[in-house]
Amino acid sequence: MLETLQSIAGDLGIADPFGRGFLSVILTFVTALVFTWAFIPRLLRFALGKGWADQPNERRLNVRPLANAGGLAIFAGFVVSLVVAWALRPIIIQEVNIQVLAILLGGSWLVLVGFIDDQFGLSPLVRLLVQTLAAALLMVNGLMIDFNAIPFLSVVPDGPNGPLSILTTWLWIVGLTNAVNLLDGVDGVVGGVAFIASVVLLVTAAQFPDRAAAVILLAGLAGSTLGYLRYNFNPSRIIMGDAGSTLLGFTLAAVSLLGTVTATASASVLLPLLVLALPIVDTTQVVLGRLARGIRNPLAHPDKTHIHHRVLARTASARKTALTLWGVALVFGLLGMAVQGVQPVPIMVTGLGIIAMLALVASVRVLAYRREQASAAAVSAAGQNPAQQGIAQQQTTQADQKEKH
Secondary structure, X not given: OHHXXXXXXXXXXXXXXXXXXXXXXXHHHXXXXXXXXXXXXXXXXXXXXXXXXXXXXXOOOOOOOEEXXXXXXXXXXHHHHHHHHHHHOOXXXXXXXXXXXXXXXXXXXXXXXXXXXXXXXXXXXXHHHHHHHHHHHHHHOXXXXXXXXXXXXXXXXXXXXXXXXXXXXXXXXXXXXXXXXXXXXXXXXXXXXXXXXXXXXXXXHOOOOOOHHHHHHHHHHHHHHHHHHHHHOOOOOEOOHHHHHHHHHHHHHHXXXXXXXXXXXXXXXXXXXXXXXXXXXXXXXXXXXXXXXXXXXXXXXXXXXXHHHHHHHHHOOHHHHHHHHHHHXXXXXXXXXXXXXXXXXXXXXXXXXXXXXXXXXXXXXXXXHHHHHHHHHHHHHOOOOOOOHHHHHHHHHHHHHHHHO
16 A cells, blocks of 8 residues: 555655655745735735725726735745755755745735835836836746757757847746736736646646756645635635736746756747736737727726636626636646646646635635625624624624634
């Protein structure tokens, strides 16, 4: 029996299922999940008290103020889990250490600027400048895409290959950062897509013994994103805002370049392209559509032409929209694993595991919402006013406490 389990673990890229390395990955994921899950209710109350919320308008789906500080919880859970992982199994390769710190520093810049933009508003130029600085930070620390490794393109001499590699890397990092941000328009969509991408990249990186840093980062990102989804699946109680969506896009773009995940072969380039195909395709069709309509700055003119808006128009349900786009992202992710050469067993286990975890958090959110509705109905039947802010907050707090117990 033990040999069978070890054989299955080996197929999944786990050299020793009882070793310190694998346990540190599990602990990183669980730490991020539990911390984010427990932290958000407290952050939610604080954010609403401070007015950190999106107000309803013609583009947004919320009908009441909705706390937009979820990105802070994702970032906090991500960083806390990495501190735990680093204490248990420090990454000893100095070059990788520097690259990991570059990813964290660049991500913290985007969280800060994104949060300021969420609360006060910043110009697209300022946001683009900060994203470019974050991309430059990665490039000077060796996180680059080799232009000559991109499939279907002609090989160029070493002279122009350098500038073209820099431009390609900038487009990948800044483009994906904005692509994930633009996909954030319906409850649960971006959180689920980012979780799927994180797990797929994690399992793929685990197939190679020299990608430990990428595995740890992705475990923390997956855990914090899943914990956030507990409160963001429709009807959401909190959204991640630009602070969260740009963090997710930037981190996924950066980790896909980390260590030997760097694009040195056609399959290595195709993997992140397929895993993150949904936000890439969405942004591409939106930008081209806006340019075709004569809009000179397509990223500064929001509309309802995104894929999630189109799916929502067909399904008339935010939940069905999220589930549909999760399914699309999962199919592309598993296809990317196959292109990378991952064996069928890890692909199947990854798909089933992702489905099970997403189903769990979605079910928990739906059940919690039903308890909230039942509590509100009971208060209303007793002749009280459930619309009062203090009472409403007490109801949601009680629902959370019941769930924890």
